[in-house]
Amino acid sequence: MAYQDLRQFIRSLEKEGELKRIRAQVDPILEIAEVAQRVARDPGRAPQSVGPALLFEEPKGSRIPLLINAFGSVRRMALAFDVHDLTEIAERIKGFMKMETPQGLFDKIKLLPKLAELGSFFPKSVKSGACKEVIQQGSDVNLFDFPILKCWPQDGGRFITFPLVFTRNPETGKRNVGMYRMQVYDERTTGMHWQTQKHGAEHFRRARAANPEGRIPVAVAIGADPATALSGMLPIPPDLDEMMFAGFLRREPVEMVPCETNDLEVPANAEIVLEGYVNLNELRTEGPFGDHTGFYSLEGEYPVFHVECITRRKDPIYLTTVVGPPPQEDFYMGYAVERIFLPVMKMQYPEIVDVAMPAEGIFHNLMIVAIRKSYPGHARKIMNAIWSLGQAMFTKVIVVVDHDVDIHNYSELVWKALCALDPERDIQFNLGPVDTLDHAARLQDFGSKMGIDATRKWPSEGFTRPWPDEIRMDEATKARIQSIWKSLQL
Ligand SMILES: Cc1cc2nc3c(=O)[nH]c(=O)nc-3n(C[C@H](O)[C@H](O)[C@H](O)COP(=O)(O)O)c2cc1C
Numbered sequence: 001m002a003y004q005d006l007r008q009f010i011r012s013l014e015k016e017g018e019l020k021r022i023r024a025q026v027d028p029i030l031e032i033a034e035v036a037q038r039v040a041r042d043p044g045r046a047p048q049s050v051g052p053a054l055l056f057e058e059p060k061g062s063r064i065p066l067l068i069n070a071f072g073s074v075r076r077m078a079l080a081f082d083v084h085d086l087t088e089i090a091e092r093i094k095g096f097m098k099m100e101t102p103q104g105l106f107d108k109i110k111l112l113p114k115l116a117e118l119g120s121f122f123p124k125s126v127k128s129g130a131c132k133e134v135i136q137q138g139s140d141v142n143l144f145d146f147p148i149l150k151c152w153p154q155d156g157g158r159f160i161t162f163p164l165v166f167t168r169n170p171e172t173g174k175r176n177v178g179m180y181r182m183q184v185y186d187e188r189t190t191g192m193h194w195q196t197q198k199h200g201a202e203h204f205r206r207a208r209a210a211n212p213e214g215r216i217p218v219a220v221a222i223g224a225d226p227a228t229a230l231s232g233m234l235p236i237p238p239d240l241d242e243m244m245f246a247g248f249l250r251r252e253p254v255e256m257v258p259c260e261t262n263d264l265e266v267p268a269n270a271e272i273v274l275e276g277y278v279n280l281n282e283l284r285t286e287g288p289f290g291d292h293t294g295f296y297s298l299e300g301e302y303p304v305f306h307v308e309c310i311t312r313r314k315d316p317i318y319l320t321t322v323v324g325p326p327p328q329e330d331f332y333m334g335y336a337v338e339r340i341f342l343p344v345m346k347m348q349y350p351e352i353v354d355v356a357m358p359a360e361g362i363f364h365n366l367m368i369v370a371i372r373k374s375y376p377g378h379a380r381k382i383m384n385a386i387w388s389l390g391q392a393m394f395t396k397v398i399v400v401v402d403h404d405v406d407i408h409n410y411s412e413l414v415w416k417a418l419c420a421l422d423p424e425r426d427i428q429f430n431l432g433p434v435d436t437l438d439h440a441a442r443l444q445d446f447g448s449k450m451g452i453d454a455t456r457k458w459p460s461e462g463f464t465r466p467w468p469d470e471i472r473m474d475e476a477t478k479a480r481i482q483s484i485w486k487s488l489q490l
């Protein structure tokens with residue numbers, strides 16, 4: 001059975017030895033971030049053995065416990081999705097994608113159970129849920145009740161870092177859920193940092209085009225069962241409901257309850273829900289914020305979220321995360337995305353053998369792709385495909401190598417990619433949308449990208465010199481040395 005809520009996941013983490021409780025009063029202003037840093041990034045620790053999730057039971061200045069680093073390892077990401085290995089999810093997605101074009105009657109019949117299964121993941125409307133145990137309105141609304149972090153010294157304030165932001169497409173009525181950080185301005189007001197290419201920002205623009213003086217309803221859920229809590233960061237197409245996807249991931253529909261003050265719905269099992277609205281004619285300075293680039297993202301003008309009502313559990317747990325110099329907790333979330341969506345990429349582009357995004361590339365700066373090259377210019381075709389593929393459009397540097405390079409072995413990758421390169425010939429520049437957080441781009445949101453074709457070059461690509469074999473000892477010699485190896489006493 002799927003995790004019913006965040007606290008059930010916490011119990012499971014604890015049982016697996018993946019969680020530490022902290023009774024000491026630690027300040028959400030900077031101190032909790034520093035503790036999380038030390039645990040998650042201890043330089044003396046082997047990279048595989050990152051530290052545990054942390055439950056601060058009595059954060060300073062708040063009566064509400066705080067959970068951080070809950071997803072900060074590959075093992076905890078697998079636990080979150082209740083699988084042994086993230087590739088299990090990939091296989092399930094592949095199963096559903098294969099069924100797109102049933103050929104004959106027999107195929108159609110075979111499909112029925114799968115379709116029924118898919119239907120069973122649709123979110124389910126229910127009347128009430130644990131997120132309604134306490135309802136606060138008007139002057140009872142106070143965001144400072146929660147242990148909201150200030151992560152880094154130059155941050156513009158305290159930021160909600162792990163929210164699910166619910167909006168509705170004003171034209172289609174379809175729901176979107178995005179994880180967009182929220183700077184707390186006062187008891188009842190926050191920033192709404194949906195970057196310009198994200199679905200929340202698109203909803204805002206469409207509503208503003210129709211009625212510039214209006215407002216849109218927005219609801220924010222903080223803390224839910226792990227698949228639901230993580231669904232806000234998934235790079236899925238517009239108008240595909242993240243709650244449906246969360247239901248698919250947890251193999252059980254997400255139960256949704258209506259908000260008290262607007263017509264949106266939120267997960268019934270949420271720890272905390274903020275209901276309110278965003279004015280379409282109001283912007284306010286947001287930031288700076290110590291970001292996952294390892295640098296501060298600069299101040300910018302963003303919409304403002306007005307909180308009218310808080311609904312929550314009697315004893316809510318505040319879920320948060322800290323971003324900063326890589327790798328951090330969000331690297332493991334990104335890694336899971338990479339593994340889960342690789343088969344989707346492969347179905348669209350079967351020549352892709354593997355993809356790697358090293359932590360230091362912070363998702364958008366570096367993607368390494370191994371392909372089975374079949375025709376001249378194939379590496380360039382894949383670069384262009386990636387630059388047009390959802391949020392992969394942001395990728396600043398793409399390196400394409402042949403299928404026989406182990407791209408998760410960075411030592412082998414650097415060696416072989418550089419050997420395959422004639423830079424002037426093999427590097428290509430392009431212009432397009434870039435990540436809002438890219439502080440080196442000539443303009444915010446717009447800049448250049450680089451593709452490196454590090455595949456073997458072919459005569460049909462104009463390369464007429466012979467391409468040498470990679471050095472390998474012959475098997476007979478290896479066997480002979482193996483047979484006398486002990487006697488050499490080396
Ligand atoms: C910890 C964390 C914080 C994030 N903060 C933001 C943010 O402030 N603004 C933003 O646009 N995207 C942010 N993202 C990325 C979005 O959640 C991600 O692009 C998501 O797919 C957006 O949803 P959408 O495609 O429905 O717009 C963050 C991701 C993570 C993991």
Ligand SMILES: [Mn+2]
Binds near residue numbers: 176177240242
């Ligand atoms: Mn979306």
